[in-house]
Amino acid sequence: MAKKKFDKEGSSANDAQMKMRQKLEAMFTHSPIQGEELMFNLGLYTRSSLLVKFLVMHELYRRIKDIPGALMEFGVWWGQNLVLLENLRAIHEPFNKQRQIVGFDTFTGYTNFSGKDKKSGALSDGTYATPKDYKAYLEDLLELHESLNILGHATGNHTLVKGDLEKTAPKYFKDNPETIVALAYFDIGLYKPTKAALLAIKPHLVPGSVILFDELTWKGAPGEAIAFKELFKDTRYSIEKCEYYPSKSIVTIKS
Numbered sequence: 001m002a003k004k005k006f007d008k009e010g011s012s013a014n015d016a017q018m019k020m021r022q023k024l025e026a027m028f029t030h031s032p033i034q035g036e037e038l039m040f041n042l043g044l045y046t047r048s049s050l051l052v053k054f055l056v057m058h059e060l061y062r063r064i065k066d067i068p069g070a071l072m073e074f075g076v077w078w079g080q081n082l083v084l085l086e087n088l089r090a091i092h093e094p095f096n097k098q099r100q101i102v103g104f105d106t107f108t109g110y111t112n113f114s115g116k117d118k119k120s121g122a123l124s125d126g127t128y129a130t131p132k133d134y135k136a137y138l139e140d141l142l143e144l145h146e147s148l149n150i151l152g153h154a155t156g157n158h159t160l161v162k163g164d165l166e167k168t169a170p171k172y173f174k175d176n177p178e179t180i181v182a183l184a185y186f187d188i189g190l191y192k193p194t195k196a197a198l199l200a201i202k203p204h205l206v207p208g209s210v211i212l213f214d215e216l217t218w219k220g221a222p223g224e225a226i227a228f229k230e231l232f233k234d235t236r237y238s239i240e241k242c243e244y245y246p247s248k249s250i251v252t253i254k255s
Contacts, residue, residue: 067209184212
C-alpha cells in the first residue's frame with residue numbers, strides 16, 4: 001500500500017502553490033527529455049523544498065565525516081536519505097568502506113499509537129506504508145548506487161531492518177554490540193518506537209555523534225520530543241536548528 005496523499009494538511013503551500021506543484025509534476029511526467037538525459041537533468045524539476053533536504057544531508061555528512069561509525073535512519077519510507085548518504089560517502093570519503101548505512105522501518109506504515117502521540121492526516125494508521133516487497137527493491141537500489149561509486153565491486157555496506165522498532169532496534173544492537181553510531185536520523189514521530197530506538201543507540205554514541213530529529217518541535221508529533229527529553233536529560237549535548245531547514249533539530253553529543 002502506498003502512502004496516502006495528505007494534500008494541504010501536511011504542507012504549508014496555498015491553493016495556488018499546490019496548482020503549480022501539480023503543473024510541475026505534469027511537466028515532469030510528459031517531459032520531452034527521456035531516459036538517461038532526464039535522469040541527468042532532474043534539477044529541472046527539483047523544487048527548493050526538496051533541494052534543501054539535500055543540503056541538510058550534505059551538512060550532516062560534513063559534520064560526522066571525521067567520526068567513525070555507522071549512519072542510521074529510523075523511519076526510511078522510500079529510502080531517499082539512505083541513497084543520499086551512500087552517494088555522499090562516495091563524495092566525501094570514497095575509500096571508507098567500513099562506513100555502514102543502516103535503515104529501520106516497518107514498511108507497513110504507522111501503528112501502535114500511544115497516549116503521548118497525536119493522530120492527524122500525516123500521522124494515522126497506515127500512513128507512510130510502501131508497496132509489497134519494496135524493501136527488496138530498495139536493497140537492490142542501494143547496492144546499485146554503491147556499485148556505481150568508487151570501489152563499487154565491494155558492495156554490501158547497507159542493511160535494511162524491517163519491523164517494529166521496539167523489537168528490531170534492541171535486537172540489532174544486541175547482535176552488533178561493536179557498533180558505533182556516528183549519525184542517527186529520526187523521522188518517526190511516535191513516542192514508543194522513538195524511545196526504543198534512542199534507548200538502543202544511546203550506549204553506542206560517542207563524542208561528536210549527531211542525532212537529527214525531524215519532528216522535535218512539531219506539536220503534531222509530541223512523542224519524539226518527550227522520548228528524547230526523558231532519555232537524554234542526564235546527557236551532555238548541544239542542540240540547534242538546521243540552518244536551511246529550521247523545523248529540523250540537530251543534537252551533538254558532548255564528551
